Every structure is written in C-alpha cells, then in structure tokens.
Amino acid sequence: MTDIDDKMISQFFQTEKKEVKDNGFSRRVMRNLPDRGEKLSNIWVAFCSAIGIILFFLFDGLEALLNILHEAFNGAIQSGIAHIDIKSLLIVTIVLISIGVKKVCHIE
C-alpha cells in the first residue's frame, strides 16, 4: 500500500462525492415523526372543545343547565325529603370522605 495508492483512492472517492438532492425527503421525514400524530390529535381535541364551548353558549347552554339543576332540586324537595334514608346518606358521606382523604394522602 503506497502513498500513490492512497492518493488514487482518495481522488476516486472525492470525484464521486456528490450532493444528494432533497427531492421531498425532508418533508417525508417530518410527516412521519411519531410526535406529529399526537400533535394532530391534540389540535383536533382543542378544536372540538372550542366548537363545543361556542355551541354551549350559542344555544344558551348555561341557562339550560341552570334550569335542569333547578328542576332537579325542586323535584327532590317535592318528592319528599322525608323518604331519604338518613342511615344510607351517612354511609355515603363517610365513604366519600374516606376516599377523599386517601386521595389527598396519595397525592402528598
């Protein structure tokens, strides 16, 4: 292996070294990045949420919601609060409080 051989090989490769044109390759790579799907889904969720909020206010959703709550509250009172089982209500309250305490402890 002589210096002449080395020079010959070097020259051979340098003359054959050509820039590879992009021809849309970069665009294809960017389209196939894994994160892009996630990004598109986030954009889609945000878009749908925005549409939902707009429609909610456009069709007086707030008023309808308040009416429903009001009717439900009135209905509960009218159907007789006397029928409510105090024992069950107490058990439900204790269970909910214990779940809440557990959650808070878990977060800490």
Added chain:
Amino acid sequence: MSQINDISLVAQVVVLKNARAFDELVKKYQSPIRRFFLNQTLGDSDLSDDLAQETFIKAYTNIASFKNLSNFSTWLYRIAYNVFYDYIRSRKETSEIDAREVDAMHCTEQENIGQKMDVYKSLKTLKEVERTCVTLFYMEDVSIEKIAGIIGCPAGTVKSHLSRGKEKLATYLKHNGYDRH
C-alpha cells in the same frame, strides 16, 4: 460555528419541541446520511431512503440522549450505522441468500447506473465493515477516532479495516485503469 448551530437546534428540539429546528437538522444532514446508505447498499436508492428516514426518526425520538460528547453528525452516523446493521441482521435472519448475492441484486436495482457504477462496483469488493470505514473516511472525511466511535470498536481495528479495504480498492482501481488518470 456549525457545531454551535447544531447544539442550538438540538436544544430547541429538546426543550421547546420545535419541529422546525429538527427540520433544519434533517435538511442539513439528509445528503451525507443518504449518501452513506447509498454506499452501504451499493446504490439502492429506495432502501437507502427508507433507512435514512428510520435514522432521522430514531434521532428525533432519542434526541434528549444526545449529550454533546461528540458532534451531532458523529452521533447521527452512529444511529445510521446501527440502523444499517439491524437491517443486515434482519435480512440474514429472514433470508438464506448469501449477502454478496443480495448485494449484487441491489447493484442491478440501482437507478443511476453510469458514473456511480464504478464506485458501487469497487465497494462491492469490500466486506460490509470495510465499506463503512472506507466510505466514512474517504467520502465523508470522518477521522479514524470518530469512525471508531461510530462503529463502536478501537481505533486500531478501524485502521485494520481501512488498510484491508484500501488494498482491495487499489487492486480494483488499478485493474480498471484508474492509476493512469
């Protein structure tokens, strides 16, 4: 300067998830990475593009692991090398065809036959690892130390691969009259 620019682009991708910064890196390195694969696959442009795309996607998903201990290009070549050798391994697992026969098949599939043919013909005479060392050294101007980092072996081993590759190439080129140029 180029190295600083690369680090700045990488930081933008890692911290700000800036896809445009990654796009700049892809545009900057697509040519050397695709040329690297073209040389490894002896001119199979479709396969080269698939492997190059896989390289950039892997680089993107693992970009946070780029620790700036080497150049971005060296890091990228290392991924490219691993992608290529994963491909070689999978090919050997799925096919009983001898590697050289497959190389010959790729050689006939290439699009730009002509002046490039001699390069691919000459590279065909080399073993895969010799081809990697020779093309990185002569075509991509990567130093022996960096090649050692890319293929994950000592610099001495790279020198041996280069030396054997050079001998085979010199013989091929002389047989084809390149010593008279």
